[in-house]
Amino acid sequence: MRKACVVLLSLLLLCWGVFLTAFANRLPAQATQTTVVRVKSVAVKIKPASTKVVPTPTHATSSPVARALATPIPTPPALSGDNVNATIPAGVRENIFFNGNTSLHEIALTFDDGPHPIYTLQVLHILQEYGVKATFFCIGRQVLPYASIVAQVSRAGNVIADHTWDHFDMTRLSIAGMQWELNRTANAITLATGVRPVLFRPPYGYINTTVKDVSTRLGLTPIMWNVDPSDWRLPGTDAIVQRVLANTGNGSVILMHDGGGNRSQTVQALPQIIAGLQQRGFRFVTVPQLLADSARG
Numbered sequence: 001m002r003k004a005c006v007v008l009l010s011l012l013l014l015c016w017g018v019f020l021t022a023f024a025n026r027l028p029a030q031a032t033q034t035t036v037v038r039v040k041s042v043a044v045k046i047k048p049a050s051t052k053v054v055p056t057p058t059h060a061t062s063s064p065v066a067r068a069l070a071t072p073i074p075t076p077p078a079l080s081g082d083n084v085n086a087t088i089p090a091g092v093r094e095n096i097f098f099n100g101n102t103s104l105h106e107i108a109l110t111f112d113d114g115p116h117p118i119y120t121l122q123v124l125h126i127l128q129e130y131g132v133k134a135t136f137f138c139i140g141r142q143v144l145p146y147a148s149i150v151a152q153v154s155r156a157g158n159v160i161a162d163h164t165w166d167h168f169d170m171t172r173l174s175i176a177g178m179q180w181e182l183n184r185t186a187n188a189i190t191l192a193t194g195v196r197p198v199l200f201r202p203p204y205g206y207i208n209t210t211v212k213d214v215s216t217r218l219g220l221t222p223i224m225w226n227v228d229p230s231d232w233r234l235p236g237t238d239a240i241v242q243r244v245l246a247n248t249g250n251g252s253v254i255l256m257h258d259g260g261g262n263r264s265q266t267v268q269a270l271p272q273i274i275a276g277l278q279q280r281g282f283r284f285v286t287v288p289q290l291l292a293d294s295a296r297g
């Protein structure tokens with residue numbers, strides 16, 4: 001009797017073991033099936049709504065561009081523009097480029113705070129219509145999300161330059177902070193265009209000896225301006241046109257904005273500005289050309 005009980009108990013335990021093993025093997029199969037169904041339904045749902053190419057996880061880690069494409073596109077920040085009246089110490093002012101050779105009938109259009117997904121392309125289209133080249137001082141954190149726009153602007157013969165990564169007041173940063181802002185932006189521009197920038201414009205025009213020295217050591221020449229229509233204040237299209245035409249002369253560097261807020265007035269003013277200056281016989285050149293010609297004395 002005792003032996004029979006032991007055998008019965010052993011049989012019961014064996015059956016329980018077999019049941020448990022079978023159940024455990026079934027669980028993952030069910031879970032996988034559920035996951036597949038869920039992924040499929042999401043894919044079907046998302047596909048028609050989005051025309052954007054979504055990189056696969058493999059691509060997302062394969063290159064910096066792919067990683068940037070995989071990250072959400074930030075909204076371009078609203079900026080208060082750049083202010084030529086920023087206090088610049090006299091000693092610094094003497095050695096910074098504000099304008100080109102005043103004996104040559106040439107000028108440079110410059111656009112800050114882009115790239116912007118709408119205004120930058122509108123500006124580019126107008127420039128191409130009039131056969132004019134300009135210089136674009138780009139904010140680094142916008143360059144990677146809009147890399148194709150930056151590349152398009154560059155391919156059209158315009159110059160892409162460094163306007164720092166975050167558009168901070170550089171005079172308030174540590175040297176390491178300045179280097180980070182400039183280098184990261186220069187790297188992003190190089191990645192987008194294949195050309196390393198050689199020009200830098202300090203946000204708000206805030207510059208001191210340290211900012212100048214740090215940027216120069218990184219191969220970036222600081223570039224200011226001497227014609228400022230304050231287009232970022234939205235004074236009206238006519239005011240922007242009038243201010244530029246009234247203040248432009250030989251060697252002028254004209255500051256306008258293609259990003260950082262509503263730039264529709266700038267875009268509307270641009271054809272009249274170009275036409276008005278062309279009528280006066282000015283030659284439109286990029287800032288590197290203006291720099292090279294100013295060295296001719």
Ligand code: ZN
Nearest residue numbers: 082112113203
């Ligand atoms: Zn700016």
